[in-house]
Amino acid sequence: MFPVAIEEYRRPKTLVEARLALDGYDPDDIVLLAGGQSVMQAIKARMVRPRCIVDLQDLAELRGMSRADGLTIGALTRYVEIAEDTGLTGGYAALRDAAQHVGDRQVRNRGTIGGSVCWNYVASCLPAVVLGLGATVDLLAVDGKSRQIAIDDFLIGPLETARRPDEFLVSLHLPKLGAGSGSAYRKWGLVTDALPVVGVCVLITLASDGKIAAARVSLSGLAAGAQRAQAAEFILTGSDGGDAAITAAFAEAAGAADAQADKWADSAYRRQLIRTLGREVAETALQRARAGSTGAKP
Amino acid sequence: MKTITLTVNGTAYQETVAPRLLLVDLIRERLALTGTHVSCTYEGACGACTVLLDGDAVKSCMMLAVQADGHSITTVEGLAVDGQLTPLQQAFKEEHGLQCGFCTPGILMNMTDFLKKNPRPTDAEIRHGLIGNLCRCTGYINIVKAVRAAARAAAAQTGGQ
Numbered sequence A: 001m002f003p004v005a006i007e008e009y010r011r012p013k014t015l016v017e018a019r020l021a022l023d024g025y026d027p028d029d030i031v032l033l034a035g036g037q038s039v040m041q042a043i044k045a046r047m048v049r050p051r052c053i054v055d056l057q058d059l060a061e062l063r064g065m066s067r068a069d070g071l072t073i074g075a076l077t078r079y080v081e082i083a084e085d086t087g088l089t090g091g092y093a094a095l096r097d098a099a100q101h102v103g104d105r106q107v108r109n110r111g112t113i114g115g116s117v118c119w120n121y122v123a124s125c126l127p128a129v130v131l132g133l134g135a136t137v138d139l140l141a142v143d144g145k146s147r148q149i150a151i152d153d154f155l156i157g158p159l160e161t162a163r164r165p166d167e168f169l170v171s172l173h174l175p176k177l178g179a180g181s182g183s184a185y186r187k188w189g190l191v192t193d194a195l196p197v198v199g200v201c202v203l204i205t206l207a208s209d210g211k212i213a214a215a216r217v218s219l220s221g222l223a224a225g226a227q228r229a230q231a232a233e234f235i236l237t238g239s240d241g242g243d244a245a246i247t248a249a250f251a252e253a254a255g256a257a258d259a260q261a262d263k264w265a266d267s268a269y270r271r272q273l274i275r276t277l278g279r280e281v282a283e284t285a286l287q288r289a290r291a292g293s294t295g296a297k298p
Numbered sequence B: 001m002k003t004i005t006l007t008v009n010g011t012a013y014q015e016t017v018a019p020r021l022l023l024v025d026l027i028r029e030r031l032a033l034t035g036t037h038v039s040c041t042y043e044g045a046c047g048a049c050t051v052l053l054d055g056d057a058v059k060s061c062m063m064l065a066v067q068a069d070g071h072s073i074t075t076v077e078g079l080a081v082d083g084q085l086t087p088l089q090q091a092f093k094e095e096h097g098l099q100c101g102f103c104t105p106g107i108l109m110n111m112t113d114f115l116k117k118n119p120r121p122t123d124a125e126i127r128h129g130l131i132g133n134l135c136r137c138t139g140y141i142n143i144v145k146a147v148r149a150a151a152r153a154a155a156a157q158t159g160g161q
């Protein structure tokens, strides 16, 4: 397989240059290239036929994580950097759970969180995780205008987001998740670290009496794309996080899910995965939240 | 066409390439470094084309050659210096870490990066590190053995530090 002829390759050094780099082509004929771990497959298969490639690799402004008022993750931050950041504990731990098990080392050395969220593939990890953690997405348009939107509004459906073709994803911002918050993510795939047939992310925040003050639950691998499991959130919130509550929450989530049947799993199996993974992930998230609230190392 | 400069195995090259040329094709067809293999071609799943990009193991079929402009690449040909195998290559030879050898260059490149970042891996870590490389001869047991032996040899050399 070989890409179609590409007329232009541009590599802007700053965001200002990047906006100018979109000039001269219809935005639909341009591909913004980050780690290439999704879009290069599509380009080689000629499913995507760019006339112009704008390579984002030199945009230092889009790299790295900062911890002022929550956590801001630059769009070009690679999986390997998230996977190795031992400071991502408590409420942010799900990011590491996911990043450590995306594909393989070579994919993690190139793939970026921004690319994963913009591609928003059905079977993907980070879109569901940042949905579960309640991220805000920071976009910059070619005319210099920026907008911040909730991840719930950004992820529309498989391979579809609210990003316009002339917009750059600059960063993802996660709210401050202090002591008493814990999150976790786990997926099941056909082989180790494969694309998720189902993945579950849970974020729990404890109240001072040890009950669950707030819960967010999200699922990956379902045909409609990364989605919240609000039925489970409703049951977990206000509960003591005990066995009965967790079982009921994921029974409800599994029942409510539109679980497709395909060659990887039938719908009954997908529902079972939601129940089994959901329990494990909720228990891990709770442990992390409790460890944080007692000051122990999560 | 675009003119790029890159370093491959320590040698500086200037090449004029079409933007759609894949990095793996630049390496194999232009630079005639055919130790870097191609197997799955576009899924990016087999790891046979793995090279080091500024020291990080990456799949060269998943990159355009123009993206490597200004960067440094190491291929399997760049491992041995003056015919002197690296401890990892030596261990693959001694532990019978290859059968047909098709997957071997990609595995050597991935594990070179892996051992640099994790010089004392457990077997579980070695296996996890190898996920991105398929061996159709399925010789994984000896591959893991060879990586383990290379790690031990390097540790012995540095006085077990």
Ligand SMILES: Cc1cc2nc3c(=O)[nH]c(=O)nc-3n(C[C@H](O)[C@@H](O)[C@@H](O)COP(=O)(O)OP(=O)(O)OC[C@H]3O[C@@H](n4cnc5c(N)ncnc54)[C@H](O)[C@@H]3O)c2cc1C
Pocket: A031, A032, A033, A034, A035, A036, A037, A038, A039, A040, A056, A062, A075, A076, A101, A102, A103, A104, A107, A110, A111, A112, A113, A114, A115, A116, A118, A119, A121, A123, A124, A125, A126, A167, A168, A169, A170, A193, A194, A195, A196, B043, B044, B045
């Ligand atoms: C072998 C293999 C295994 C994999 N396993 C998994 C897995 O287990 N779980 C998983 O979730 N994924 C997996 N993936 C997919 C991978 O995670 C990619 O989805 C991810 O790396 C995409 O990020 P990228 O930086 O490579 O993006 P690219 O492929 O470069 O880009 C993807 C899309 O996002 C757009 N884009 C990228 N950055 C920006 C930006 N800053 N602003 C605007 N648009 C942007 C691009 O234009 C493109 O449309 C796997 C991939 C491979 C090859």
Ligand code: FES
Pocket: B037, B038, B039, B040, B041, B042, B043, B044, B045, B046, B047, B048, B049, B050, B059, B060, B061, B062
């Ligand atoms: S040829 Fe590059 S991963 Fe298979």
Ligand code: FES
Pocket: B098, B099, B100, B101, B102, B103, B104, B134, B135, B136, B137, B138, B139
């Ligand atoms: S030795 Fe034959 S493919 Fe690995």
